[in-house]
Amino acid sequence: MSTQRLKLLSANIQAGSSTRRYSDYATRSWSHVLPVGKRTSLDAIARLAGEHDIVGLQESDPGSWRSGFTNQTHYLAERAGFDYWTHQPNRRVGNVASSANGLLSRLEPVEVVHHPLPGRIAGRGVLMGHFGDGPQGLTVAVAHLSLGAQSRQMQLDFIAELLHDFPNAVLMGDFNCVVDCPEMGSLFRKTRLQPPGCTVHTFPSWKPQRAIDHILVTDTLRCEGMRAVPAAFSDHLALSVNLEVPDGALAR
Template sequence: MTSPAPVPTLIQAPGRRLRLLSCNILAGASVQRYSDYVTRSVNAVFPGRSKMANLDALAELLSGFDVIGLQEADAGSLRSGFLNQTRYLAETSGMPFWSHQPNRAMARLAHSANGLISRLEPTEVIDHPLPSRIPGRGALLARFGVGREALVVVVAHLSLSPRARDAQLSFIGELLSDSPHAVLMGDLNTPSDSAEMRRLFARTALQPPTSVMPTFPSWKPRRALDHILTSSDITLERSWTLPQAFSDHLPLAAEIIVPAELAATAIRK
């Protein structure tokens, strides 16, 4: 986690807004149709100018947000030119704090990671491996504040299997069971009305989204696989997808209002 000189945050008075962004960036690769998975499969192995252009375009947008969760960011392998993409995006966008959670390494060819980029300084960041038959899924937990009064943000990328997702969401539910002020964001690979998501809502203070935001595939979104979920004491003012497609998922954004007592005590200024 980098720690340069503190910068002002958007929370300078109790109860102010925070802007959140969740984005599966596919290691910087651009996909505009299903056939690209085959015809541009070389992007899965080698770096290229288009990947850097994609990252630079995304970096231009990040300064408009306070907390960003990344999925499928490359931690530094052949396909990214051995570039830590989370760090690159944080530094290029001028955001002061970042952390990443490398998960699945495929020799030196590809190394996927969850990433956190923040304008706010976390008091703690913890990497949690998620249960899975095939290792390589994780949840990155950032805590802003101390104890039950902290704002807890979890960035996750879940499995394709419903059984694995159920186990992973159960694990995340345990992580958040004692956190009344929570946000879960990421590519959860399932709609919010699935059985495993309903069980998550039943065991935590997280609330189902009030509207469906399709994010996949990015060129013709039909499925709401990406989510920004908030606990009941956090007001979700609005959520929206960004029209720019930086991968095969559209970025999902949300604006929340943090409770006055939480903004006053849990979030460093």
């Protein structure tokens, strides 16, 4: 079977903020609500994103005070040369801060769907892009899950229902949990998504000790070369992977 190789990136960009040590959460808390310095971080992230074919973003500000009212997903798409982009605003704190999932692609999606995720606190979502015609097409989902295990369980059950009927699927994002935690089990039981073949620590970025960011693929796809790379000064490292997709999954 002939295949096409794509390069994928998943990045929690922390809205372009800078966090290089735990104390920065307190001493640099201003960086999370002021636009200062974020353009430099975004330009560095754009250079990284530009090396890939499909990029999933988490914590991308869709336009608030802290981003200088810049839609960061759109900005990254333009700077990195992506023709296709979409975003899913999920949470807003007045006009001060807002957060979104984002998807950048060099391939034109045939459909983009936004779903709010269940949870004890509203403000999480999953963004899905479909490439290629029919149920055999490639589906790429981007999600940022909750901190609490109970909410994550509901969210993963919901995502499993969405992806159940898609044999060629990718789910990537900030899961806020390791891959062998109990709530991940139902995702693997109810879909064709597979646990990753290796553990790549992504958090905290300055001393990675936890693998809580993931790129999961179904058993019909083959990925290799998964590695963690800096997303400017975000508190998460980004994940990059090479993906082999059957040609039929991208046919239109």
